[in-house]
Amino acid sequence: MARVVVDVMLKPEILDPQGQAVQRALPRLGFEGIADVRQGKRFELEVEGPVDEAALARIHEMAGTFLANTVIEDFTVRVDEAVRAES
């Protein structure tokens, strides 16, 4: 089984209230020196069968239509090579 990782982040120009909340909390907890925080989400997809170009194209489509809201979010798709090597 191969793993494909989809990382979804708000586009840089979009306000990230969660990231801001984290950033504001950090100094209160004694963690200094962080100028900005952006929070995203990561999907780990366990893919049945080979991760070939067709499979990746399907995952791109899936990410663009469902996993990410492309009006406000960007996403990247990558194959988790460590998992691939194990299997």
Add this chain to the structure above:
Amino acid sequence: MSLDTVKHAADTPDADQPWAELGLKEDEYARIREILGRRPTGAELAMYSVMWSEHCSYKSSKVHLKQFGEKAPENDALLVGIGENAGVVDVGQGYAVTFKVESHNHPSYIEPYQGAATGVGGIVRDILAMGARPVAVMDPLRFGAADHPDTKRVLPGVVAGIGGYGNCLGLPNIGGEVVFDPCYQGNPLVNALCVGVMKHEDIHLAKASGAGNKVILYGARTGGDGIGGVSVLASETFDAAGKPAKRPAVQVGDPFQEKLLIECTLEIFREKLVAGIQDLGGAGLSCATSELASAGSGGMRVELDTVPLRDSSLSPEEILMSESQERMCAIVEPDKVGRFLEICEKWDVIATVIGEVTDGSRLEIFWHGEQIVDVPPRSVAHEGPTYHRPYARPEWQDALQADDPAKLPRPADAAELRAQVLRLAGSPNQASKAWITDQYDRFVQGNTVLAQPEDSGMVRIDEETNLGVAVATDGNGRYAKLDPYTGAQLALAEAYRNVAATGAKPLAVSDCLNFGSPEDPAVMWQFAEATRGLADACQVLGTPVTGGNVSLYNQTGDTAIHPTPVVAVLGVIDDVTRRTPMAFAEEGQLLYLLGDTREELGGSAWSQVVHDHLGGLPPRVDLERERLLAEILISASRDGMIDAAHDLSDGGLVQALVESCLRGGKGARLVVPDALDPFVFLFSESAGRAVVAVPRSEELRFTDMCGARGLPATRIGVVDGDELVVQGQFGIPLDELRTAHETTLPGLVG
């Protein structure tokens, strides 16, 4: 790129400028050059382009909107009229109430969740800026066909956005509307209303006066949100493929930041620290600075590089145009600045002195010491272009009105009549909206007296005296399409009637006028007719328009939405415990139909649901009758003569009965009056009517009152059993009605 300073602009008169890309017309650009006596700088061009957009300048609509002022009825209750952030109405006991309805249509189509959420946030700040504590919100919504795939994308997002933002703020959502019609496919209407309460002496106005006073920007940092959104996003027709022609940077709302802003601002008001205040909405700082300066003495100097940024790469033009949410701008006397900043710090709200009021007459903006804006603020904010757009009654209007629903086949027998009652009760527009309204917090704060599906939302504003206010919003695009003048009046009449049905006295109006492109003479005619109809009707009913909003360009390609004036009426009730609910709750109570029933099926729910037909004329409007009906409903509520009342509108009598029976869990037995055909009795949509439940002990007193005042009151039946029975026709068990009425929406979008 080097900074385009005022000096640089004067030295380079022939530089190419992207005025067309920013949505300006050639003559508008020429006028800016004439006003300034030189070419505008980039920053000035940005400001003029957003402020002169349709959305901000009302350039196509204002010649028609003038009537709301000119024809405004005498009304002692009006404390602040049109032109401020929102109108303010006296509701007695020293309280004033402010309310306003606005549109956030295009942004909600692009990104339903954030579009709808920031719509709520924007209207809440408008109300806050008047000095009031926001106490409730409402959302009139219109979507495409209920079974269209895109409705499945837009509707849940919009509903979640409204719920998410409003619930986080702790504001009850007490009503609104949900309407489906294919004409809104690609142009959903997401209107948002907010009500706020204050004491008379707390009213604040948006003006900057007093040289030396400081200009303070407070709230969220400024980012790249919605740059150009106001001129591009809010006024650009979508191309036929449904994709926006230009990609906007979507504004994202942060309701927790807004909550802090509300509490912080109210504390600042309590300590009387501001001389003028304005929220930042469409057109951001361009709008706030120019409007504040324009409404004040005129002079203001702003150091734009002091604005706190979320994205340090923003250019001065972008900072001026940014529509980042949750920001406010206040004018503060120098000796109060310290305390102001202290309060902001306590609430964790960033506040920055960005400039000061000057004794000049120019708005001057500097970027790291270099002047990039030098304009007369009135020319930006209040003296934008005015268009007298051509308008003409469309040639298809006659054919549409001649297409009389009288020719439509009617139910052949009682069984078919029964089937159509069920079909209507379960049609998307008439079905229960609980799936949607259950996602909103309707009772937070503990002051909600009535909320959806009641005729109007009602909140208590004084816990000791039980003083309350009621608000209803209504609009019927189908009626308005058949006759925009009458359609707008019907919208007002319905909202007015809804407020009175709950026992509150209607006082004032706010409106959200949703139309297609003003560049189409047919649309402009609809707009002219609708505004004229609304202004005339407000005059008769004595309820002035206190403010509102116009949303144009709601069209896809050449196809405009139905003209959709949405009217909100605000009323006051001295004692909310005297309110009239809609539920039939007591068996044996007598049902009276108030008003006259004529055969009026043009634009009706029946013609839409059963025949997919739109033609003929909408129901007649009799405003004197509406006023009388309202007086009777209010008196009957105050004197305890009725236990339930429900206004009759789309779907006619039978729809009202279905809703009141299901709400109370009690059936009803009806007798069709001799003079009426059962079908007309049940489905006609004649205006000026309501159904009431009268306790037997009050019957004589009630009918005497109606008789003495000349309001027709016909006894049509009794609350009884667990079936809706029309004698000699059919009976429908409540369970069957409930299934029809309540499973539709979950089935479509759940």
